[in-house]
Amino acid sequence: VTGAAMLTIGQLAAYVGVTVRAVRHYHQRGLLAEPARDASGYRRYGAQAVLDLIRIKTLAEAGVPLARVEELLSAPPEQFAEAIAHIDEALQEEVRELERRRQRIADLAGGERLFLPPDFVDFLDELRGAGVRPRTVQAEREGWVLLLAADPEQAHEMLREKRASLADPALQRLYRGFDEAFDWDPADPRLEELADAMVQFAAEQSLGEAELSASGGIDHPTAHGLLSAHYTEVSSPAQERLSELCAERLTRRGPPQGGH
Amino acid sequence: VTGAAMLTIGQLAAYVGVTVRAVRHYHQRGLLAEPARDASGYRRYGAQAVLDLIRIKTLAEAGVPLARVEELLSAPPEQFAEAIAHIDEALQEEVRELERRRQRIADLAGGERLFLPPDFVDFLDELRGAGVRPRTVQAEREGWVLLLAADPEQAHEMLREKRASLADPALQRLYRGFDEAFDWDPADPRLEELADAMVQFAAEQSLGEAELSASGGIDHPTAHGLLSAHYTEVSSPAQERLSELCAERLTRRGPPQGGH
DNA sequence: TTGCTCCTCACGTCACGTGAGGTGGC
DNA sequence: TTGCTCCTCACGTCACGTGAGGTGGC
Numbered sequence A, B: 001v002t003g004a005a006m007l008t009i010g011q012l013a014a015y016v017g018v019t020v021r022a023v024r025h026y027h028q029r030g031l032l033a034e035p036a037r038d039a040s041g042y043r044r045y046g047a048q049a050v051l052d053l054i055r056i057k058t059l060a061e062a063g064v065p066l067a068r069v070e071e072l073l074s075a076p077p078e079q080f081a082e083a084i085a086h087i088d089e090a091l092q093e094e095v096r097e098l099e100r101r102r103q104r105i106a107d108l109a110g111g112e113r114l115f116l117p118p119d120f121v122d123f124l125d126e127l128r129g130a131g132v133r134p135r136t137v138q139a140e141r142e143g144w145v146l147l148l149a150a151d152p153e154q155a156h157e158m159l160r161e162k163r164a165s166l167a168d169p170a171l172q173r174l175y176r177g178f179d180e181a182f183d184w185d186p187a188d189p190r191l192e193e194l195a196d197a198m199v200q201f202a203a204e205q206s207l208g209e210a211e212l213s214a215s216g217g218i219d220h221p222t223a224h225g226l227l228s229a230h231y232t233e234v235s236s237p238a239q240e241r242l243s244e245l246c247a248e249r250l251t252r253r254g255p256p257q258g259g260h
Numbered sequence C, D: 001t002t003g004c005t006c007c008t009c010a011c012g013t014c015a016c017g018t019g020a021g022g023t024g025g026c
Helices: A010-015 A020-029 A047-059 A066-073 A079-110 A116-131 A134-150 A150-165 A169-183 A191-205 A221-234 A237-254 B009-016 B022-030 B046-062 B066-073 B077-109 B118-129 B134-150 B152-165 B169-181 B190-204 B219-234 B236-253
Strands: none
Touching: A010 A020, A010 A047, A010 B134, A020 A047, A020 A066, A047 A066, A047 B134, A047 B219, A066 A079, A079 B046, A079 B077, A116 A134, A116 A150, A134 A150, A134 A169, A134 A221, A134 B009, A134 B046, A134 B169, A150 A169, A169 A191, A191 A237, A221 B046, B009 B022, B009 B046, B022 B046, B022 B066, B046 B066, B066 B077, B066 B134, B118 B134, B118 B152, B134 B152, B134 B169, B134 B219, B169 B190, B169 B236, B190 B236
16 A cells, blocks of 8 residues: 555556556446546556456456456356356367368468368379379369368268269379360360260269269259359360360260169 | 359358358458449359458458458469468467466466466465465465566565475464454454564574565565555454564564575 | 656547448349 | 348447647656
8 A cells, every 4th residue: 555566557557468558448448446546647556456457357368358357357256157167168169260270271371272171182182193284183173162162061972972983094084185175276176086985984974964064963053053154264165165065965865864 | 154153242151151241341452353243233253252252261260461361362372371381370379378368267267266377276275274264365365466467487486485484384373373363453462472473483584574574575676565565455453463563573673684 | 858657538440240221133 | 012132331349559639757
């Protein structure tokens, strides 16, 4: 209670580790009692203010809104303890959320800057390993990102199927063919051969038009449309022509047989 | 590029997992390109918008300010990767900080609602074990909180010394005496005996007045003043009187001898 | 006397949230 | 026709940050 024991607002703030403005803010909000003033009109604080401010700071830093801090300061010990338990749960969840975000931004940096779970990355690596060039792998990657955003579960299921199919060298050849077609002239006769091979492969696998196209087999209509639009955007004229040729053959052959 | 493939702002937002308002905000900030409008003036989005928005959302959720997100979106891959590394470090530090805060709010809930490291809690438990009542233990606890706020290192050092001294049954008796004196009359003759015992103990330990008082041996002048003020506030009239009696005896005996 | 702290308004910040008032789509 | 989404302002929110203009302490 002696003068020497009384802190100015700056000393109090430094002592506890908050800003002077924050202390004034807590006064304004009614969180911290306004102390007595000295002859100069300066606020002078005692030990209790230090203890009170530590409580406020600790709760506020834990992410508790000041309105809630105010309630808690005058809450009975039982409710206080219960609230602390909830706050701790929220902090734990926040830690888990931060770890998830770390994973996502790491994925952003890796490769083509789009996030994908490990098994999707494996599939893209396998495509690359099969001789498909980066541009086409990138188009595939973005396609999977779209699918994942639309329907994560279905995307995972489709990925499993596609990875299994890719073990077939025939599909690897088709992927390479599509990749190489990027640079061809739309009138290149090899497009006809490639279209034949693709339609035949689809028939062997009992796939319809939808399954053959880049966005094949997707239930989610929005994702289907977006995928088509995306592939149309990134395709070359020859690849566009290839899609037309496939569509022609499938139409001539009649609608898909439906068999799974 | 077909109409079916074009998302409205609500579909886009739901697809990626942000609010409609957030998307509009990103347009306003220039982070996300304004798409073409349909006949009704509605924004219509394609696949690229989905990919762009995912990037923005991922960075923003990682705590990157939108101004920085804007820079990063057009940064070369090298700088982008470097920035990602920094962002990840920040996220890691945030996780560590959250764990520290969890510890602090847990301390808030435990016991008398003031945070203390484990060894301080042990000391208070020892006091309690020596027969000191909760009110006095609470005063001690708050004293240590003040010391920790002022000078954590010195507080730890002083704690080690005090814990060692407390092994002496004589000091335990003095603590109990101080505790019991709370309820006495300021004129109670036992106060004289207690003061004698305290001064004698101090002499045996070669302690001066400062060391004998509640805030003994503190280099930090602010902490010293605050501690004195705090103990004065929580002391009873009899305990106040006890302090006076000790001070008298020490003055009569002359200033402290200085011996460590 | 200089530099630092204190005082009280009061507007600024950041990333949106939230109506206000109106129109188009199914 | 009803309910839902879309549109554009434009003010509100949260916890302070940041001057603006002035005075006291060392």
